[in-house]
Amino acid sequence: MxxxxxxxxxxxxxxxxxAGAAAVGLVLAEVQLARRRVGNGRSPHVPNADGRYGRTYDVPGEAPLRLTMLGDSTAAGQGVHRxxxxxxxxLASGLAA
Known part of the structure; x- marks a missing residue:
């Protein structure tokens, strides 16, 4: 027994x-893909913090990123006035900054 x-x-x-090792490997692979895609953050072009990017940051043939919030109260901003x-x-403003 x-x-x-x-x-x-x-x-x-x-x-x-x-399972833990596989999860760590997956996250590290995603980090590498993100670095290739985004770069190292040392671009001479600084985006505007208004959440809208101009044609300078437009990649032809690629759709813009979309933000999805799960949950009605989270997405609607329960208790906010604006x-x-x-x-x-x-979150979008913070990411755009």
Whole structure:
């Protein structure tokens, strides 16, 4: 009985370890893809912080990025008084800065 428990724990721990290693590998691969796509952040062109980019930053043939907020209250900004105060607008403004 003890051997079965030990074997189950070993297989379970190994499976969790492999899943964790795979997740880390996936995140690191995404980081490399993002670096190739975005660059290192040392571009001489600084974007405007108004959330709108001009033709300088337009890539022909590529669709613009879209931001999606999950949850009605999150997307609507429950309790805010202006559209610029919603979580989506604040996040987009922060990313554009």
């Amino acid at each position: 003890a051997r079965r428990i030990a074997a189950g724990a070993a297989y379970g721990g190994g499976g969790i370890g492999l 559209a610029g105060q919603t979580p989506g607008a604040l």
